[in-house]
Amino acid sequence: MAITAAMVKELREMTGAGMMDCKKALGETNGNMEEAVEFLRKNGQAKAEKKSGRIAAEGLVRVAMDGENTAAIVEVNSETDFVAKNETFQAYVESVAAQAVKSDAADMDAFMAEAWIEDGAKTVKEALVEKIAVIGENLNIRRFQKETVENGCIVSYIHGGGRIGVLVKAETETVNDTVKEALTNIAMQVAALNPKYVSSADVSEEYKEHEKSILLAQAKNENPDKPDNIIEKMIIGRLNKELKEVCLLEQVYVKAEDGKQTVAKYLDQVAKEAGSAVKITGFVRFETGEGIEKKEENFAEEVAKQMEM
Structure with missing residues (x-):
């Protein structure tokens, strides 16, 4: 049977596998x-281990909720942005988030050893290896975090189609x-502003002393002739300014009409409207690929090389 470009396109959209892999699979199965699909799954298993060393720095962040009091956030990485936009990969990440919100795992090893939510006959790790085989890229469940609150609620926000996720x-x-x-x-x-702490009360003395030492060196370099007592006051002012930038409640609320209202003041206003206090007890922010060194690649060259095969 003649394998058409339309058939290759359809299989690629179904599985997310590479173009040449799809063409070969259709040829082997007479269209x-x-x-x-089964051919891709079976023949990709051996390749999955080889792909594990390749850098996966793209991908998606997704959130799953279990009522108003429990939520989980996950980051699953792929090698390319192309795969991150693929419906098969996106559905898989949704499933990983659904797994995480029901999980009792304390770490990634325990999570990977759990029975897969969509097929209890395999583990999360085995399901991942199978997905690598189908898609044809190294994939990695990089991290997850599950949060619960007894008296209150959790809200989520996904930005940029899944580049950043927040609880x-x-x-x-x-x-x-x-x-x-x-x-x-x-x-x-x-x-948007990536705070590190809920409030300045959560900032350790160790962090403050570390920042003060950096600010002290900066101030002395900029003002070598100023006395130590003046420099000390400068450091305190700069440290307080820095804490306002990294502590959520002290940040200026981005929607503040006067450009001055802090997040803490905004919550006071919300409490009056709601009829009870609203206390932020924590937040989680995942950004896809943060901290991973990305490999520069030329997608056009890669496709050209595949077409020559």
């Missing part, structure tokens, strides 16, 4: 789509649309 956890006696909207606004703030 039968179901058998071609915000709050204690409150009132969980209504006003509170949820406010917490979603704050989740957007976390996505």
Whole structure:
């Protein structure tokens, strides 16, 4: 049977596998789509181990909720942005998030050893290896975090189609649309400004002393003739300014009409409207590929090389 470009395109969209792999699978199965998918799965298993050393720095962040009090956030990486946009990969990441929100695993090893939510006969790791075989790229479940709150709620926010994901956890006696909207606004703030702490009370003395030593060196280099007592005051001022930038509640609320209202003041306003206090107890922010050294590749050259095969 003649293998057409349309058939290759259809199989690629179904599986996310590489163009040449799809063409070969269709050739081996005489154009039968179901058998071609099975061929990709079976013949890709041996290749999955070889792909494990390749850099996976693209991908997606996804969130799964279990009611208003439990949520999980996951980051699953792929090698290319092309795969990250593929529906097969996106559906897989959704499944990983669904696994995480039901999981009791304390670390990644335990998580990978769990029975896969969509097929209890295989583990999460085995399902990942199978997906690598089908898609044809190295994939990696890089991290997950599950959060719960007893008296309040958790809200989530996904930015950029999955480049950044945020969970915000709050204690409150009132969980209504006003509170949820406010917490979603704050989740957007976390996505945009990337705070490190909820408030300055959460900042360790070790961190403060470390930052003070850096600021001291900067101040002395900039003002070598100024006395130590003046420099000390300068350092305190700079440290306080820095803490306002890295502590969520002290940040200026991004939607503040006066350009001055802090997130803490905004929450006070929300509390008055809701009829009970709203206390942020934590947040989680995942950004796809953060901290991973990416490999520069030329996609056009890669396709050209494949076409020559």
